[in-house]
Amino acid sequence: MNNYSAYGAKVTTQTPREQEATAFRLASRRLREAISRPERNRALNINHEMWSILFRELNSAACSLPEILKQDCIHLALWSLDYSNRAVLSDLPLAPLAEINDTMAEGLDSNERTVAPPVVVAMPAGRFAATVICA
Numbered sequence: 433m434n435n436y437s438a439y440g441a442k443v444t445t446q447t448p449r450e451q452e453a454t455a456f457r458l459a460s461r462r463l464r465e466a467i468s469r470p471e472r473n474r475a476l477n478i479n480h481e482m483w484s485i486l487f488r489e490l491n492s493a494a495c496s497l498p499e500i501l502k503q504d505c506i507h508l509a510l511w512s513l514d515y516s517n518r519a520v521l522s523d524l525p526l527a528p529l530a531e532i533n534d535t536m537a538e539g540l541d542s543n544e545r546t547v548a549p550p551v552v553v554a555m556p557a558g559r560f561a562a563t564v565i566c567a
Contacts, residue, residue, distance in 0.1 A: 453540035455482055460533035463526040473520060479529055480516040483509045508532060 446454065459482050462475040487509040489495060490502055497505070512532060518524055 449540050452486075453537040456533040456537035456540065460530040460537070463530040463533070466526060472526070475526065476516050476520050476529075479533070480513060483512045483516070487513065508536070 459475070459479045462471075462478055466472040466475040487506065490497070490506050490509065495502060512529060515524065515529060519526060519529070
């Protein structure tokens with residue numbers, strides 16, 4: 433089988449983990465590039481939808497993450513959802529959301545066969561503010 437579609441476009445396959453990292457990077461890029469109010473709202477909507485999906489998956493019975501990692505990610509999801517909602521209604525900077533997305537992408541990009549050192553993610557002050565250690 434070749435790596436090209438019928439239309440000549442190169443086809444690449446990604447693992448689910450790589451797909452998640454790509455989604456975080458794309459959402460982060462949209463947040464950073466948003467200039468106008470419509471772009472900003474679209475970027476926040478994409479970010480909110482991505483974290484909503486992750487939140488649902490983390491709370492599903494099929495989630496096989498270790499409990500501590502699952503809880504840390506749930507806290508990040510709640511913070512990101514809350515911040516995204518507040519940013520739609522005000523002019524909060526979008527950089528904190530992009531930084532968390534970048535950190536998540538970096539964690540997902542790390543080799544699954546090696547144990548990465550814990551990454552400390554400090555969230556800006558807010559309702560769900562906390563320092564979360566993701567292993």
